Amino acid sequence: MTRAVLGRIGSAALVVWATATIVFVALRATGDPLEAVMGGPGSQAGPEAQAAAQAAYGFDQPVIVQYLRQLWQVVTLQLGDSYSRKLPVADLLAANFPPTALLATLALLLAWVLALWGVLIAQTSRGRAGRLVRGALHGLETIASVTPQFFLGAILILVFATGLGLFPVTGTGAAGLVLPVITLAVPVAGYLAHVMHGSLAQADAAPFALTARARGASETRVALRHTIRHAALPALALSGWAYGSLLSGAVVVEALFARPGLGRLLLEASIGRDVPVVIGGVSVIALSYVVIMLVSDAIEIVVDPRLRSGSPSNARTASTAQEVTP
Incomplete structure (x- = not known):
């Protein structure tokens, strides 16, 4: 029973890691998430507002750093705020x-x-x-x-x-x-x-x-x-x-x-x-x-x-x- 439970826990961790990785790569490949933060492709935000949003959400950091931060948020159940809805x-x-x-x-x-x-x-x-x-x-x-x-x-x-x-x-x-x-x-x-x-x-x-x-x-x-x-x-x-x-x-x-x-x-x-x-x-x-x-x-x-x-x-x-x- 202990081995079965540990196996299920390991499987759950592997599934969550795989899904989080695939989703992160797929969404980043479709475009810049900064658009979602700024309100979509038609946003009229200026360079200063875009630079502030990049710093606030960590978009100015390397992609691998953003990926590891996202995984850590999933592990710690601190998923952050929605880019578009501005809600937890x-x-x-x-x-x-x-x-x-x-x-x-x-x-x-x-x-x-x-x-x-x-x-x-x-x-x-x-x-x-x-x-x-x-x-x-x-x-x-x-x-x-x-x-x-x-x-x-x-x-x-x-x-x-x-x-x-x-x-x-x-x-x-x-x-x-x-x-x-x-x-x-x-x-x-x-x-x-x-x-x-x-x-x-x-x-x-x-x-x-x-x-x-x-x-x-x-x-x-x-x-x-x-x-x-x-x-x-x-x-x-x-x-x-x-x-x-x-x-x-x-x-x-x-x-x-x-x-x-x-x-x-x-x-x-x-x-x-x-x-x-x-x-x-x-x-x-x-x-x-x-x-x-x-x-x-x-x-x-x-x-x-x-x-x-x-x-x-x-x-x-x-x-x-x-x-x-x-």
Whole structure:
């Protein structure tokens, strides 16, 4: 456990360093951040004001010194002030991260509900009609997993907001969350269901499933008690990645639905080359990714008893005993 925790801490530090470095280099390559400080390319600031801003923000120092100072601010959580907004970066992140985290969390939960619902229908469908149902579900999962979020969001706006008037396009209430959450959740649900279907056939033909059926268990009970539980393990391992993709996908969704949040803040900061805001926001997303990976690992250990065993032989014994029990 200690080695695992230290490994995760090391991974988090490496991820934050890599993201901060990439963001710093990318934003500096697009232009001079002094423009963001002075109010944009159309600023009428004189030479004296520009020289004062360069000295105040350290732009007159070598680039390597600016880079190391930026990294030190990330390490010490002293992210400084926004170039364009003239506000502490920590305050901006604290105000904009909760709406994005709520949006991503609800989308991940909905994605799991949709994926498990589809897998349960496929597992309990038998005969010729069952093959047709499974084929249709497989097609829908494929389409959902490759549908761009901006396209899906635009379709949802046209149908449910503009056409039917059921949900608002913008808004911070519960109704305003419906369309953005669905936009984020559907592609992830398709991918999770596709991953689970890959291991569902193997679990369905395993001895524990055959034994449960021989003892008179219904297909629904076999699915809920045995096969879906095993088929969900690969998808659980990908939940951390899925949450990270939802946080990054929030950039598109928040811009499309005009929602406040970290994604919209990062988009505006990237356009304005506001380096402290972008580095701080990306670091928060990277740390959130590491935390959700830890949570998904813990859930996977709870679901799979083999991961709680001290040796491979004990793991197989525990798993077999648990699997054949109706």
